[in-house]
Amino acid sequence: MTPKIARFLAQHPATPCLVLDIDRVEANFRALMHALPQARIYYAVKANPAAPVLERLVGLGSQFDAASFEEVSACLAAGAAPEAISFGNTIKKVSAIAAAHQAGVSLFAFDSIEELEKLARHAPGARVYCRIRVENEGADWPLSRKFGTTVESARALMLRAGEMGLDPYGLSFHVGSQQTTTAAYELAVARVAMLFTDLRDAGVNIRMMNLGGGFPVRYRDEVPEIDRFGDAIMDAMTAHFGNALPEMLIEPGRFIVGDAGVIAAEVVLVSRRDAGDPLRWVYLDIGRFGGLAETEGEAIKYRFTTPHDGGPTGPVAIAGPTCDGADILYEKTPYRMPLALTSGDRVELHATGAYVTTYASQRFNGFAPLAEHYV
Ligand SMILES: *Cc1c(COP(=O)(O)O)cnc(C)c1O
16 A cells, blocks of 8 residues: 555545555556557556546556547546547447547557448548457456457458558457466467568558557466566567567556555444354445456455454455345455454455446445545
8 A cells, every 4th residue: 555545544534435546557657668668558448547547647648548439538538639549449339439530539449340341431541450369368357258350350351451441550469357477478479470470461551569458466466577578578579570560559457557546445244144154254335336346256356454454363255235145255265354353444455446446336225336536
């Protein structure tokens, strides 16, 4: 926790709330820029679209990966130039394509002939890039099946794009979010680089490789340092392209904002489902529907602190406050919490700056959405 966040929490703001340190966002952006100086950073807005985050990133010269016209608008409102925005969702409403094109956005993703036809019609002349499906092994929050196409079909689509009056600008992939292995990038680069060279040989004026996001944040477990990802990516790129490197883009979301945020929550109840059961259930005033959607399948394992840390602990299951059976954060993952923990205690959930505020439901059981404080 940063000193700014600690100071803010010392004032006991109402829970549940997210407190996010914008200076940490800046530090993360700079660390990534340092790890991969050859790449242009397109922040994936969905990770946390709050205006203070976007505004700080605009000031740092970041560019933006938007998934909807609403996200495009949020970037423009934060001061981003339309040329700094990539419309990176491969599934876009026609009205959103037209509105983004009208606003001056000229970079769009696709992974199907149907989407390419929509782009040719509603964003004529735009730069387009095709998303390739790659392995998501090693990712705690995979994205694989829903997006991307095969190398063979990407080749045909990129050739078609030029014939349709679009600019066949590049290729992209995403190795899955919270990707904990550098090998995932190496494998993906190898796969996509081959197609890149092949398309160049076929006369396509392809210039860009978009390496997506996925860079991990430290939750309970250690993850490799960001420099290790940078080195692995640059080694793979130079192995395949030598000195003729294409333009490189990255789309980090989680890495930029994840460890900048802390959630403060209140313990609503600590109880045992069965008398004598060593397992206690800890119910918090935030759960799956309060924004902790990435606990689905216990995929993302947040780190907790409590006022009784250091004292004796016992096994716990951790759940949210709603009347829904799915509102369990952790039941299989072995979590332990202090035996002294009791209702009314405040706990902190660390590295919760990414993918939380946007997942919060509106008023399930009447609970207000997560409060957000940017400091
Ligand atoms: C979600 C997403 C990202 C960001 O992924 P992280 O794992 O948060 O870095 C980047 N690009 C695309 C296309 C995405 O959908």
